[in-house]
Amino acid sequence: MAAVRTSSEITFNRIAIVIVLLVTIIFLAPIYWIASTAFKPRNLATTIPPTVVFQPEISPFVKLFTKRSQLRNPPTPEEYAAAPWWERVVFDGGEKIVRDGKGEVQWSGYPSRFLNSLIVAITSTVLAVGMGTFTAYGFSRFKVKGEADLLFFILSTRMLPPVVVAIPMFLMYRAAGLNDSHLGLIILYTAFNLSFSVWLMKGFIDEIPKEYEEAALVDGYTRMEAFFKIVLPEAATGIAATAVFCFITAWNEYAFALIMTNRRAQTAPPFIPSQVGSGLPDWTVIAAGTFLFLLPVAIFTFLLRNHLLRGMSFGAIRK
Amino acid sequence: MRKLVTSVLAGVGLALACGTSVHAQEKSLTIFWAEWDPANYLQELGNEYEKETGVKITVETTPWSDFQTKAFTEFNAHGDAYDLVVGDSQWLGAGSTGGHYVDLTDFFNKHNLKEVMAPATVKYYAEYPGNSGKYWAIPLEGDAVGWSYRKDWFEDPKEKEAFKAKYGYDLDVPKDFKALRDIAEFFYRPDQKKYGIAIYTDNSYDAMAMGFENALFSYGGELGDYSTYKVDGIVNSDKAVAALDAYKELYKFTPPGWAKSFFVEDNQAITENLAAMSMNYFAFFPSLINESSNPNAKNTGFFANPPGPNGDQFAALGGQGISIVSYSQKQDEAMKFLEWFIKDDTQKKWAALGGYTCSAAVLKSPEFQSATPYNKAFYETMFKVKDFWAVPEYAELLQQLNQRIYPYMIGGSGTAKETLDALAADWNATFKKYGRVK
């Protein structure tokens, strides 16, 4: 900013701050609403006017993790007293926890799907960013025949609506027995993110001065060593930014998870809306599922936020 | 190249498949169904079976919105993840001709299920093609579209008086479609945030079709001739046109924003004090008599779909039969489970747990009919239900119906006659394509 500030500039700055705050509030309102619903008693979830002050409850999370069904007969006082607190919470909501033949509490699909999401999203992000970085380096530093066409080809693989690829993919996976497996989803998401990763990483690596490596090569490093010891650390910020985007995409992917997986490998996004199933939606449970599912990706982004902001402007600044 | 890739993929897939099938040694059966309470009741029934036989029953569920897709992707992949599936009645054609379901005809005849189960359930949940005597499923969960209503609104003396003054007859549970319409109009008061009626309008799958069928069948109309596949002159008959107009008329009295409504929204119309009457599947009524989920539980009543102008009374069929998946490795185990399931005792237990049994004897028993406020209406309905096409291409027919009727219902374009004429032409073309008509 210029050292001398006119009064109109200061006023404008203040107006800008107010607008930014307003926009932030508008953008965050739905998120706040989801997060607060995750802790509401069920009967306050959809009130108009919305309930802002309430006694937070943990019951939506208990319900999220267990399989429940409508209570047809209220529990006897003895049953109620004998039940652990988490079961009482469910009783209070007019439901009971479903148990299997041995009396074991039935978990809902949420925990296992959450775990599947973690496995699939992390593995595919690592693969996509890793392969993307190598390939971007290859394109950035070496002469490649038909480079523009190849890069366009790589980009084009991301253009297809998932439903377009889903049909042949489905047939192919069926033939190969990859349906409903972690590996199948990991491959899909890696392929999905790879183009984005190559394009982004190429931008970052292009901006790392070649002189760094040349100096290293003169010092007797091999090309490989130069890549790992010089280029990778320089590109760390870009890698972090790319990883955030790839992770967000893989973490939230819905259409393929819906079509390609059934039970062994199904991820959470198709599961969370399923709580709408029993005649009346329990918005508190859906919100709880959404809230928990947002946490890992929000934390990941928050931890890498400096890289993300810097990473995005990385290339441009160096110009 | 292609061969190489396929074989590499196959190798990897095989390795994974071996890895996952190691712990499938203990005796167990997996049943696939949609995510809703009856599936939980079935799990409880399965627990009983485990106690008796040691065979563990797991009911796997998925949301309604992708139930069809999930089931058929698994079938089409020839997957053995599910041993049994509780499938929609419309699936019978695709399930049987596609080779996904095991033929249960012998089982059916051996146990004389034609007599044991309510006739409509046998006809629509089990037999394909119609009147062929071939059976592919055991009726498991009966269901049909019925109505819930606000007893307190209906019984308010002031309302009763005002209604009588306006329409010349008493405000009561509607005796026919005209009364349904009048009551809906009567309670339609946007200024008080009160509305007349909640109906199905969602066109992403079969919701709107089921809602329309409720009017169509009671008006004496039909979707077509299920044995000759003739549709022209049937689905666009005068009766059908009148029925579509009647259903569109009801849309006028729905709460605002009622353009993508299915069972969830219709139940909410009752719990959120929005509508006087609400259409829904019987299977979704349990949450309406539960005070924790419905603050108006005490004031909610139920009735069967009313007759049309000529006294015909029918309702759209929901519900499912249970079939054995032909890719299952445990078909014998599955068969044993079905033998147990059709026993009278089991059917009684099933009803007591909250399942809508299809056993004629249990349905007729007074215990069943008095068990819940809606069981009687359910019993009445289950003997007069009709269903959508069950041919393998039913989803195309459904899509064509949605495509034609929705713009007329919601967007108000064209007339009922034009809409149904166009639909008849679409359907005829589809049947031609699959060689069912010349």
Add this chain to the structure above:
Amino acid sequence: MATTMITTLDRSSRAAARGLSDISIRNLFIIPTILFLIVFNIFPLIYSLGYSFTDFRASTNAPANFVGLQNYRDLLNDPYVWSNFAITAKYVIVSVVGQLFVGFGVAMLLNRDIPFKGLITTLLLLPMMLSMAVVGLFWKLLYDPSWGVINYALGLGNFEWLADPKMALYAVALTDIWMWSPFVMLLSLAGLSAVPKHLYEAAAIDRAGPFYTFFRITLPLVAPILMIAVIFRTMEAFKTFDLAYILTSQPTAELISIRLYKMAFQEWQTGRSCAMAYIVLIMVLAITNIYVKYLNKVKER
């Protein structure tokens, strides 16, 4: 783009003798990715090209019959399919332009000394971290005239966001704008922070107006990165499925992906939907090709 090539290693040098040659490193780095993408993107497409000429249905065991161009002919003669394309085009334009305005606007405002700038930027990214399906579900609730918060907060009474056939598509686009403007904002911020400060100072000395400064300095310098944002957002908007599918079932808001999903996975018309997929594919390729050409032009300037 790096146009000049790095000096190749002297063949006789110690390092070259020890390590892999540049050519093999290049191949090692590039070929696996290309192969991977070919196997998992091109191979399925070849597979489906074959099916697009048949009446194959994956839901039956019946063999596929060759029907020539019948599927393509039927689809291109189907007025519903054309309306799906028109709807998709409208949707893409509305939502991408909206995101561009909001995202770039917020970035312009944020590109100054503002307290907690980093925190605000990170918080603004939250919407795009949610799953589209969940966003659709909650926005359907928020839009509801009877129990939704939006009409209450804005005092809109019974305004029908999703039930009005004319409004539904815009309501979906609005949700998409809410979700993805942060993405455009992030890229714009990157571009903006890279504009050399001395250019602004020079403009200030010349007493250039704010409009002149914006159109002559800011915009041209940010344009390349904005183009990237537009390319990615256009591609994503074209693909929109879950969000629109969950929010509304209005025929006036039936995007091409939804039609395709129904055809492929509800009706199981596998052959025909493969043909449809090809029509979509050709369109997207054409659009992106134009974009990328334009991007390269912008970059050269």
